Amino acid sequence: MKRFSRDQLSARVARDIPEGAYVNLGIGLPTTVANHLPSDREIFLHSENGLLGMGPAPAPGSEDPDLINAGKQPVTLLMGGAYFHHADSFAMMRGGHLDICVLGAFQVSVEGDLANWHTGAKDAIPAVGGAMDLAIGAKRVFVMMDHQTKSGASKIVERCSYPLTGVRCVNRIYTDLAVIDVTPEGLRVVEIVDGLAFDELQRLTGVPLTLAGADSAAAAGRSTATLSER
Amino acid sequence: MIDKTVASLSAAVADVHDGATVMIGGFGTAGMPSELIDALIAQGARELTIVNNNAGNGEVGLAALLNARRVRKIICSFPRQTDSYVFDALFHAGEIELELVPQGNLAERIRAAGAGIGAFYTPTAYGTPLAEGKEARLIDGRGYVLEYPIAADFALIKAEKGDRWGNLVYRKTARNFGPIMASAAKCAIAQVREIVPLGTLDPEVIVTPGIFVQRVVAVDVATQRAQPQAAA
Numbered sequence: 001m002k003r004f005s006r007d008q009l010s011a012r013v014a015r016d017i018p019e020g021a022y023v024n025l026g027i028g029l030p031t032t033v034a035n036h037l038p039s040d041r042e043i044f045l046h047s048e049n050g051l052l053g054m055g056p057a058p059a060p061g062s063e064d065p066d067l068i069n070a071g072k073q074p075v076t077l078l079m080g081g082a083y084f085h086h087a088d089s090f091a092m093m094r095g096g097h098l099d100i101c102v103l104g105a106f107q108v109s110v111e112g113d114l115a116n117w118h119t120g121a122k123d124a125i126p127a128v129g130g131a132m133d134l135a136i137g138a139k140r141v142f143v144m145m146d147h148q149t150k151s152g153a154s155k156i157v158e159r160c161s162y163p164l165t166g167v168r169c170v171n172r173i174y175t176d177l178a179v180i181d182v183t184p185e186g187l188r189v190v191e192i193v194d195g196l197a198f199d200e201l202q203r204l205t206g207v208p209l210t211l212a213g214a215d216s217a218a219a220a221g222r223s224t225a226t227l228s229e230r
Numbered sequence: 231m232i233d234k235t236v237a238s239l240s241a242a243v244a245d246v247h248d249g250a251t252v253m254i255g256g257f258g259t260a261g262m263p264s265e266l267i268d269a270l271i272a273q274g275a276r277e278l279t280i281v282n283n284n285a286g287n288g289e290v291g292l293a294a295l296l297n298a299r300r301v302r303k304i305i306c307s308f309p310r311q312t313d314s315y316v317f318d319a320l321f322h323a324g325e326i327e328l329e330l331v332p333q334g335n336l337a338e339r340i341r342a343a344g345a346g347i348g349a350f351y352t353p354t355a356y357g358t359p360l361a362e363g364k365e366a367r368l369i370d371g372r373g374y375v376l377e378y379p380i381a382a383d384f385a386l387i388k389a390e391k392g393d394r395w396g397n398l399v400y401r402k403t404a405r406n407f408g409p410i411m412a413s414a415a416k417c418a419i420a421q422v423r424e425i426v427p428l429g430t431l432d433p434e435v436i437v438t439p440g441i442f443v444q445r446v447v448a449v450d451v452a453t454q455r456a457q458p459q460a461a462a
Binding site for chain 2: 064067083
């Protein structure tokens, strides 16, 4: 079965980030979305440790230990960027000032509950960081994840079995198989990887899906074709 | 004449008492006041409650304080890191208490203490295990959790420049928790790269006004350079 590669997935998410958006890209896979944002589009990247207008990694040798992102990797600041303290940074998040936040996930429920901070293992040291603030703060929350676990179980579930990060907070799910909106009417598939039938996607998902209207399905077909040409 | 500058790191932390709550600035190692922490280790205070975003990296700074068994409890958002093995071992051995707080709640609880707020309702963590046992309520149809301020006896923070009135400016993302921790502690101690004459800092760009700062100590740049080698 054909799947979106990690790179294609990042590029697909990047396509949905418009000019002028204030965006936080979570640690891990979501960070790679930045590599696909077109240079002619002005987008403000926020990092919760206290910067807005984050630029790419510095050239080797010019790293500055005082200039890092939330993943504690060295970064740069774009012209026009700003620094601020933690309470201001989280006011930007919690206060609904970010347009989009992109997060990884262990599980997402049909109602948009998110589990991405803890597997629930008893001996694990818990660590939450800014995950819960990001989950509830941005105007739109996108999740990027594999559609299934390594053992083939759907990561889109009726109810999350892992500890929750946020309740009813996810708006759109990007997986290696499909792009799915979380709506009050349930999960609505807006795009499927090239060559995968809706019925097969439904079988692999295990919770009820509906296919978006004919217009968006056609649009989805076009964009999928674009991706598979790469 | 008011002069908040202190001659040495050891003098700056001399009165930290056993059982004190001490905020330590920094996000990872950016903004971590390593020299003040080393002075606190040498000073010997025990049974401390530490407030920091993390729980130490490698064996220096906060990790060294933990390793010296001086910390009874840590309040933080993200203890587990690739190089947090000192904390990990203490935690698994049951030798340190952990209060895990979502990062934004941590920042706002610290800010609230400095701003004289009695408590506040936040949407962060509502409906999650980290809200268990806490008062929750719906406000305009949205769930919120009641959170209380975190105040401290001392705050150890790192800034770029300071003057004898305690005015501070920071450097890049090393600012992180510095300004709010300074406001939330009875005694805020800032280590700075440089102490500048009063009037040198542009009043329009002072980030932490001196009212929030009790002590300023300069860290010798040569010492800073030597430290990684000493630690290795």
